[in-house]
Amino acid sequence: MDIERRDFLKIAAGSSLLLAAGESSALMRPPKSMPPEAVGMFYDSTICIGCKVCQKACKESNKLPAEHTVIGPEMSIPVWDNPIDLSGKTYNIIKCYKSGTAENKNQEENGFAFIQRHCMHCVDPACVSACPVSALRKNPTNGVVTYNKDACIGCRYCQVACPFNIPKMEWDNPFPQIRKCQFCDHRFKEGKFSACCEFCPTGASIFGPAKDLLEEARKRLTLKPGQYYDYPVATVNSKQKQRQKVAAYVNYIYGEKEAGGTQFIMLSGVPFDKLGMPSLSDKSDAALSEGLQHTLYKGMIAPAAVLAGLIFAAYRSTKNDK
Amino acid sequence: MKDVLDNLPADSGESLERLVNSGLSRRDFLKFCTGVAVMLGLPVGMGSKIAEAVTSAKRPPVLWLSAQECTGCTESLLRTNHPTLEKLILELISLDYHETLNAGAGHQAEEARVKSMKENKGKYVLVVDGSIPVKDNGIYCKIGGKTALSLLEEMGSQAAAVIAIGSCSSWGGVPSAAPNPTGASPVNAIFKSKGIKTPVVNIPGCPPNGYNFLSTVLYFVTFKKLPELDDEGRPKFAYGRIIHENCERRPHFDAGRFAVEFGDEGHRKGYCLYKLGCKGPETFNNCPTLLYNDVGSGAWPVGTGHPCFGCSEKGVGFEAPLHTPARLQFITPPLSFPGITEDKAKGATVAGAAVVAGIAGAALGAAAVTGKKLSKKEDEKTERKER
């Protein structure tokens, strides 16, 4: 038998509806905006000296264990040294970009530069949108993306969703958790702020209100290389300053727009793609995913209507059987 | 140590006698020479060779030219005390000319200089302290009516080697600080512009540690060649590492414990002085291991609670503001930084690949077998139909 013409038309009509819906980017739900009292972090790669005090402060503050890293071919050489990347035991890491002779800092060719990696605390986080059980949440006031182990089921969809590959799993633990930087959320209650910023000796990592940080970043981009500038230390509005010579910046604030904006922004003297930062669109992938899902389901009204039709059809068919 | 003393060459005894008579015990002297050998990174047995060299009948001639300087280098050199350096200068080397230490003065001194130069042409060691002004033909510094510039040209071109002691002669130092009114220049820059090929050893510092100078001289005297130098012409045994690497306060840096202002709690507890502008992370020197004035631990700037100010480092001392944090020059140690991209995941194993390949093979094989069975059936059917 061939499918009947009428049936085919029915199917075709149905799928063309979906097609029409899928074509427009109007499927995306509107982007989210920065929470009113959003806190953030600002990393200036040009003044980072790679001392890794932030890593140590992070481990101490979050009570994270030392890491037994394996390196080399076939991951065969075990070392008790610096972790090689973020992991279930490391929320914060300084990585080093090296090129050629690696002689000069903040230089793309024959130079080197540092980059600090930890959670970006997206304005519109994909991990939060992905999590089925609200284990990852974005604080509605300060915008910190937090993790609740009592909710988490360990499905790791957050890891698939995150464009920065930030959430990490404890693979070696039979009762694992997802691990990631939470801006030292637990220190806020004690009136403190992120440990990595508090301990950074140069002011390469500073903490503060997200909008002040963005302002500071914009200001730095207007500075001339070679002039002296008073870099704030620890927090953006700190009285403690470090007078330093300004290096040549790449004229780009990473995190201002990436994935719908992040609360962790960066400046650097070396292009960000060299530092391993992904180039992303200015919209969160969560906007499309959620838009698609809600367009198809329309608050479960559409499935309910379809179900009613199906019940009718099934009833008719089974009645005929009898 | 005892072996070294016992194994001294027999002929060194005679020349040592002179030293012993001058008040330095044979034992102390050998100790000193062995100490020098160790500092230079030489085997302990080399101590005796150094002793032999410096006590040989003909003492190596040394001329000392002072230009735009503060005499700080000489002063600090005078404060080395095992043995006291004036004894070494008078007994071990033949210091034929030194403006501060000359017995004679005026024309008498100049005569001694010219005489020594003539006698030891191409053999003497020239030590220069202070920078040389080049602006307006170098009229800002004159000795005996001659400019320091012309003296350096004259003395430097005939020397076996030049030791530039102190930051001024090594890279310009204080006199060269902006706006540099005299056009103060280091020795190697002048040699380069004048085409003088005499090798130059830089012993920067303000002042440099006397033992770094002494060891360089003794190395030259012993081996008739200069110690291994780095790109800046500094002996590697002394300037091979940055201060930060050997600093006694390094653990505080690594742990993130910093003094934030002078006299605060962290400062009193001896925390890292990085935030106060310590230039240790960009300054090559051996201050934290060698220390000053033979008085024991803590006798160096950071040990006393003041940040290193980078006196020996070109572009740092007298140039970067005193309390500006050090700019990072070197990635140390290089291995402990993860690259931007590190290979992290476990690769495919033979067993893993084999089982996947096996499953794929089994599935395709089973499909083929079933297909074959089916075609057999089909064939049977068609055969039956045909019948």
Add this chain to the structure above:
Amino acid sequence: MSEAKPAGGKIVTGPFLFFVALAVIGVIFIIKRYIYGLGAVSNLSDGYPWGIWIAYDVVVGTAFACGGYSLALLVYIMNKGQYHPLVRPALLASAFGYTMAGASIMVDIGRYWQSYNLFLPWYSQVNSVMLEVALCIALYVLVLWIEFSPTFMEWLKAKGLLQTANKLMFIFIALGVLLPTMHQSSLGTLMVISGKKLYPLWQTQFIPLLALISAIGMGYAIVIFESVVSATSLKREIEMPLLSKLSGIIPWIIGIYLIVRFGDLIIRGQLGLAFHGDLKGNFFLLENILFIIPLVILASPAGRNSPRSLFYSAVSLLLAGSLFRFDAFLIGFNPGPGWHYFPSFSETMITVGIVSIEIAAYMVFVKRLPVLPDMGHA
């Protein structure tokens, strides 16, 4: 419903023991996973958090288990009663497929002891595609077993219960069509949020539609495949008239699929990536060639009437749909440099073990329960 009866025969046969042995090996590794954690048995990493357990056991596995859904769509919704004899075996395979997918999820998820959080309203996060997939699959497993329950009732000769069940069955049949429509498309939607990590050949807004269409196609293919395989292995006659009729639907489904697939790529201007000659491009080509093969074979009546070409078409379509899912979840997925994934031995053996349990149980069921059509009356 008296058209089905147990196939009979010995339960403990050579193949049965073979699959039980594989199942035991799988279970040993599963025990290891629960004692030492996921890293001890799998090559999963923070870059590739999902491996074959998700891509094969869940995504491909549930698509393989779409026979019940596809047939229900045809028999009960489009009212094609003549396919009714195929429903029961398809339902059984679906019920097993989905149950085993659920079991795999319990092996795969890290904090399995908290999995009930999915059903707690105060934890549910309605924007999550995963929530919808998880709830739908969980509910559908239940619905499938309810749909299959008359078989047990017949076997137990519970007449009264059977009557009530049959009366109410239409509700579950309707649910049994709705739920797979929802989650088979959403299994595709899962990857939308991975954004640039998924290669543009697969990262599209149409991935839910593609996943759904291919799942329906695979549903028909698996019905053909299972009928042919159980007929040959149990030495029964193949239900050729039914199967060749059924196979007539497949070219239409594949046709629609390919129009959407290539239409989307052309509109987005990404079709060129398929011909770059790299691994991803080649897998895309392979995947689509495997779709085209059954389209060509089954478009002609000769192809539809030969059991062999029917079988090969079904295999090709199943491979095509599986490859599409593997590509979208693993091969086309690239979290960035430094990460790579290939399943480990123990990881694969767990999957093999779970599939073996499924096959062994299917063998027992068809021999003892009234599942397969009664060929005596056919």
